[in-house]
Amino acid sequence: MKFKETTNEIPANLDPRLQRVIAFNQSGTEAAGRHAFNAESADKNANEIAVIAKVKDIEAWKNLSGVRQISDLGSVPEEQENVRLVTARIAADQIEQIRKSPTVMSLKASQLLKPQQFKSIEETKARADLLPQDTKSNGGKGVVIGIVDYGCDFTHQNFINPDGTSRILSYWDQTVKNSSDTEFGYGKVFSQEQLTNALKTQDPFAALKIPNPKDEEEPWHGTHVMDTAAGNGNGTKVPGAAPQADIVFVQLNDKDVPWRGPEAVEGNFGGSVHLLEALQYIFKLADNRPCVTNVSLGTNGGPHDGTSLVEAGLDTLVSAANNRAIVLAASNSYADGIHTSGTIQQNETQDLHWIVESSDITSNEIEIWYDKTDEFSCQLIAPNGLNLGEIKLGTNHQVLGEQNEILIFISHREQDPNNGDNVINIFMERNLLPGSWTLKLRGIRIQSGKYHAWIERDDNWEDANGVFYKNQSHFKQPLDNTHTLGSICCGKKSIVVGSYSAKEAGTPLSYFSSAGPTRDGRQKPEISAPGGNATRNEPKQFKVMAAKSGSINGVTDMMGTSMAAPAVTGIVALMLAEAKAHGNSLTIEDIHEILRKSARSMANGWHDRYGFGRIDANRAVQLVAELTPVH
Numbered sequence: 001m002k003f004k005e006t007t008n009e010i011p012a013n014l015d016p017r018l019q020r021v022i023a024f025n026q027s028g029t030e031a032a033g034r035h036a037f038n039a040e041s042a043d044k045n046a047n048e049i050a051v052i053a054k055v056k057d058i059e060a061w062k063n064l065s066g067v068r069q070i071s072d073l074g075s076v077p078e079e080q081e082n083v084r085l086v087t088a089r090i091a092a093d094q095i096e097q098i099r100k101s102p103t104v105m106s107l108k109a110s111q112l113l114k115p116q117q118f119k120s121i122e123e124t125k126a127r128a129d130l131l132p133q134d135t136k137s138n139g140g141k142g143v144v145i146g147i148v149d150y151g152c153d154f155t156h157q158n159f160i161n162p163d164g165t166s167r168i169l170s171y172w173d174q175t176v177k178n179s180s181d182t183e184f185g186y187g188k189v190f191s192q193e194q195l196t197n198a199l200k201t202q203d204p205f206a207a208l209k210i211p212n213p214k215d216e217e218e219p220w221h222g223t224h225v226m227d228t229a230a231g232n233g234n235g236t237k238v239p240g241a242a243p244q245a246d247i248v249f250v251q252l253n254d255k256d257v258p259w260r261g262p263e264a265v266e267g268n269f270g271g272s273v274h275l276l277e278a279l280q281y282i283f284k285l286a287d288n289r290p291c292v293t294n295v296s297l298g299t300n301g302g303p304h305d306g307t308s309l310v311e312a313g314l315d316t317l318v319s320a321a322n323n324r325a326i327v328l329a330a331s332n333s334y335a336d337g338i339h340t341s342g343t344i345q346q347n348e349t350q351d352l353h354w355i356v357e358s359s360d361i362t363s364n365e366i367e368i369w370y371d372k373t374d375e376f377s378c379q380l381i382a383p384n385g386l387n388l389g390e391i392k393l394g395t396n397h398q399v400l401g402e403q404n405e406i407l408i409f410i411s412h413r414e415q416d417p418n419n420g421d422n423v424i425n426i427f428m429e430r431n432l433l434p435g436s437w438t439l440k441l442r443g444i445r446i447q448s449g450k451y452h453a454w455i456e457r458d459d460n461w462e463d464a465n466g467v468f469y470k471n472q473s474h475f476k477q478p479l480d481n482t483h484t485l486g487s488i489c490c491g492k493k494s495i496v497v498g499s500y501s502a503k504e505a506g507t508p509l510s511y512f513s514s515a516g517p518t519r520d521g522r523q524k525p526e527i528s529a530p531g532g533n534a535t536r537n538e539p540k541q542f543k544v545m546a547a548k549s550g551s552i553n554g555v556t557d558m559m560g561t562s563m564a565a566p567a568v569t570g571i572v573a574l575m576l577a578e579a580k581a582h583g584n585s586l587t588i589e590d591i592h593e594i595l596r597k598s599a600r601s602m603a604n605g606w607h608d609r610y611g612f613g614r615i616d617a618n619r620a621v622q623l624v625a626e627l628t629p630v631h
Contacts, residue, residue, distance in 0.1 A: 001382075001407060002400040003389040011096055012396045016411035016425035017109035018095050019396055021049060023409050025092055048089040050110040050273035052309040054418070058084050060103040066094030070184050071277050074316045077492075085313050087273045106417040108309045110273040111299060111487065120228060120530040120544055120567045123502035126241040126574065126617035136581035137621050140242025140573035143580070144169070145230045146282035146293030147566075148275060151220020152249040153213050153549035154195050155204050157235025158227050159247065166195035167232065169246050170285055173210065174253045174274055184277050213550035220549035222249065224558050225296050227547035229566035230573070235553030240546070241570020241617065242577075248285055250278035252297075272310040272488065279317050283324060290323035290576035290586075294569040296562035298331050298486025300338050300457045301367045304519040307419040311491035318493045322585040323576055327495045327569040329561035330525045331486035331514035334609070335536075337474030338455040339484050344376070344443040352439040352453060353476035356383075361430060362471045365456035368424040368439070369519065372415055375445040378424050380410065383435030393422060393444070407432060436476065452483060452519055482608065484514040485524060493588050495572070495595065496524045498609050499531025499564040507602075507614060508534040513561055515608045525611040527595050528602075529567040532559025568595075571617045578624040586624070594623045 010022050048068065054076060055061040062069045073085040083105065090098055090107075099107050121127050131137065152171055153159075159167045169192050172181075176188035190198075190208060198204040205212040213220055230247050233239030252274050275295065282293050302308050306315075318324045333339075337355075344350050356364060370376055380388045380399075391397055391412045399408035409427045416423055426439075443449060458471045489496045499510040510532050516524045532543050544563040548556035572591060579586045586594075598620040599613030606612055 001386070001388065004398050004400060005395055006398050007395040010396055012394050012411060012413060014095065014099055015108045016413055016423070017111070018049075018099075018107065019411050020409045020427055021092060021109065022095060023398060023406060027404070027406055047092045049092050049095070051088055051090050052108050052110070052273055052276065052313060053086050053088060053104060054106040054309060054312070055084055055086060055103050056082060056105060057103045058086065060101070061086065064098055064101055066091035066098055071280055073276060073280060073313050074320050076312055077315050077319050085309060085316050087276055106309060111301070111310065120502055120563070121238065121241060123507070123530050124241070124567050124571060124615050124617050126567065126571050131574070131618055132622045132625065135578060135621055135625065137574040137578040138581070139244030140230070140570065140577045141244035142289065143242065143245045143573040143576045144248055144282070144286040144289050144291040145242060145245045145569060145573050146248045146250070146279070146286075146291060147222060147226045147229065148250045148252060148278045148282070148293060148295050148297070149222030149225050150251060151213065151222040151549055152226065152251060153220055153223040153547070155199065155552065156223060156227070156547045156549065157553050158231035158233060158240075158547050160199065160234060162234070164196070164199065166192050166199060167230075167247050168192060168195055168249055170248045171195060172250045172278070172281055174251055174278070182281060184281070216550070219556045221296070221558070221562065222251065223549040224546045224556065225294060225562060225566045228544065228563060229294055229570040231547055236547060236555050241567055242573035245570070245573045248282045250281060252278060276310065276313040276317075279314070279326065283317060283320075290580055292325040292327060292569050292572040292576060294327050294566045295488075296329040296565050298329060298488055300331070300333055300454045300487060301365065302454075302487035303369055303416065303419055303421065303423070304452065304454070304483060304485065304490050305419055306490045306492050306518060306520070306522070308487070309418065310488050311494070312418075314488065315491050315493040318588045322587050323579070325495060325572050325588060325591050326493070327497060327565050327572060328486070328489050329565040330489055330496050330498045331484060332512040332560050333457065333484045333486075333514045334481050335511055336472055337477070337479045338457070338472070339453065339482070340475045340480045341450070341452045341483065343449045344441055344446065344451065345449055346443050346446045349440055349442045352441065354437040354439060354455065354473060355476055356432070356434045356437060356473045357470045358434040360434060360471045360473060362458055363430045364428045364458060364473045366426045366439070366453060367456070368441070368451055368453040370422050370451040371448040372420040372422060373447040374422070374443070374449060376422070376424070376451070377442045377444055378412065379440040380408070380426065381438040381440060383433045383437060391424065482515050483517065483519060485516055485518065486514065490518040490522070490524060492522075495526055495568065495592065496611070497561060497565040497568045498525040498528035498611055499561045500528050500610065500614065501532060501534045502530035504534055509609050510559070511535050513609050517608060523606045523611075525609070526592065527568055527599055527611045527615050528609070528613070529564040529615050531561050531564030568615055571615055571620060574617060574621050575624045578621050579627070582625060582627065584624070584627050594620055598623055
C-alpha cells in the first residue's frame with residue numbers, strides 16, 4: 001500500500017464525502033466512484049450528485065453553472081432571513097467551483113439512511129377506551145400522518161376504509177425516474193383515487209405496475225410502521241394509535257439498493273436529500289391540515305450536535321407552520337460498539353482500536369469530531385503493524401493499491417462551516433486487512449482536548465446458505481455506549497423516540513435502543529415507546545406485532561426503535577386532532593412540552609435512553625384539552 005497526500009489536488013475544506021467523490025473521479029475508478037456518491041438516485045443523471053446546501057442568495061445559487069435546483073426548504077431558524085436551505089443536483093466535475101461561490105455557505109453530499117428496524121397501543125394508552133372519556137381526538141381524524149419508509153402495501157385491510165376506498169391520500173414512489181408528477185422532477189405519484197381503483201382489480205399491484213410484496217423475501221418495513229401509527233384494525237382487529245388519520249406514504253429511492261450480499265453496504269435507504277424532499281412533499285400536500293411525519297431511518301455518523309444540514313432542514317420544515325411535527329427513531333446502536341470518546345492533552349497520544357471482523361466483506365467508515373480551538377494529528381496503523389502515515393489538520397490523503405486504486409481515503413477537515421469544529425473522516429474500501437486498525441491521535445495544540453468518534457452503520461447479513469457475515473466494525477472494549485443516537489436525531493425541533501419492552505415486567509429498555517445526549521449536551525431522546533426485547537435472545541413474542549405486507553389481514557413481528565417511533569407519531573396525531581377540535585393550534589415547542597409533562601418518568605428527570613419517560617397518550621391528550629381555547 002502506498003500513502004499519498006492529495007491536498008494540492010483535492011481541496012481539504014470541502015465536505016469529506018465530496019472530497020472522496022473528486023478523488024474517485026480523478027482516479028478514473030468508475031465503480032468505486034459510484035459508491036462514493038453514496039446513492040444511485042432515480043432522479044440523478046450519471047454525472048450528478050444529490051446535495052443539500054445553505055445559501056445566502058437563492059437566485060444566485062440557481063444561476064450557478066452545474067446546479068440543478070430541486071427544492072427550497074425555507075429560511076434557516078436562527079440565521080439571517082435571506083439564508084435558505086435547498087436541495088439540488090450538482091455536476092460532479094464542478095463541485096469545487098460551486099463550493100467557491102460566495103453565495104454558498106455550506107455544501108453537503110447526500111448521506112446513507114437505512115431502516116431502524118428491529119401490546120404497543122395498550123401500553124401507551126392510545127386505545128380509544130384508554131383515552132380521556134370526553135376526548136375529541138376522534139382517532140386522529142382530520143390529521144395527516146406522513147410515513148417516509150420502504151414498502152407500502154396499500155392492499156392490507158388496515159389501510160382501507162369500510163366503503164372500500166383507500167385511506168392513503170397519496171403514495172409517492174421516488175424510485176421512478178424522470179417524472180413530472182412532482183415539483184422535484186422524479187418519482188411516480190399515485191392518488192387516493194388511483195389506489196382505490198386499483199383495489200377493485202384482481203391484481204392491484206400489477207394495475208399500478210409496482211412490485212408485489214408477495215414476491216419479496218421479507219415483510220415490508222414501511223407497512224409495519226404505517227400500521228403502528230395509523231392502521232384502522234379492519235384486517236387485524238387491532239388498530240394503530242390514530243386509526244382515523246389520513247395517510248401519505250413516500251417510498252425513498254432504493255432502486256439500486258442490494259438488500260443482501262456483499263454489495264449491501266454500498267446501498268442506502270434513500271439519501272438524506274431525498275428525505276428532505278419527501279418531507280416537504282408531505283407537508284405541502286397536507287397544506288393547512290395538522291401533520292406529523294414518521295421517519296424510522298438513520299445512520300451513525302455526523303457531528304451529533306444538530307448542526308448538520310439534514311437536521312437544519314428538519315428544523316426548518318417544522319418551524320415553517322404550527323401543527324407540524326417530525327418523529328424520529330433514536331437508532332438501534334447502543335450495544336454495537338460504534339462510539340468512543342476521550343480527552344487528550346497537549347503532546348499526548350491516545351490510541352483508538354477499530355476492529356474489523358474477519359467475516360466483514362464490506363467497506364467501513366469512521367468520523368472523529370473535536371473542538372475548533374484544538375489541533376490534532378492522526379496516524380493510521382494497519383493490523384499488520386504498517387504505519388500508513390500522519391494526517392495533519394487541513395489535509396487529505398489516499399492509500400493506494402498495486403494498481404493505484406484507492407483503498408482508503410482520509411480527510412482531516414478544518415472548521416466545518418456549520419459548527420466550526422474539526423473532523424477526521426476515514427473511508428476504507430472492502431476486503432482490506434481484518435483485525436485491529438489503530439488510530440493514533442496526538443494533541444498538537446489543545447484547549448479543550450475533548451473528542452467523539454463514531455463508526456458508520458454497516459448491517460450484518462446472512463446469505464442463502466445460512467452463512468452469517470458480521471459486517472459491523474466496532475471499537476475495542478470497554479465500550480462507551482453514550483452518544484449513540486442516529487445521525488439525524490440531534491436537531492432542536494425533532495421528536496426522538498427510544499424503545500422499551502412493553503411485554504416484560506418493569507417495561508425494561510430494549511437492549512438496542514440508542515443513548516443520548518447530543519454532543520453539545522442537549523437532552524435527546526425526548527420520549528420512549530414499545531419497540532422490542534430487553535435482551536438479544538428473548539423469544540419472538542416480545543417483539544412488536546403489526547400489519548404484514550402481502551397478507552391482506554395478517555401480522556408480523558419486528559423490533560427496533562423503528563417500531564417505537566410510529567406509536568409516538570400516532571399519539572402526536574391524536575394531540576393535534578384534540579387541539580383542532582378545541583380551536584387550538586400547537587407549535588412544535590408546545591408538542592415537546594406536552595410530551596415532556598405527560599411522560600411516565602423512569603428516572604428523576606431525563607434519562608439518556610428513556611428520555612423523559614414512557615409516552616402516555618391519555619395524559620398527553622388531556623393536557624391538550626386543558627389548553628385555553630384560542631378565540
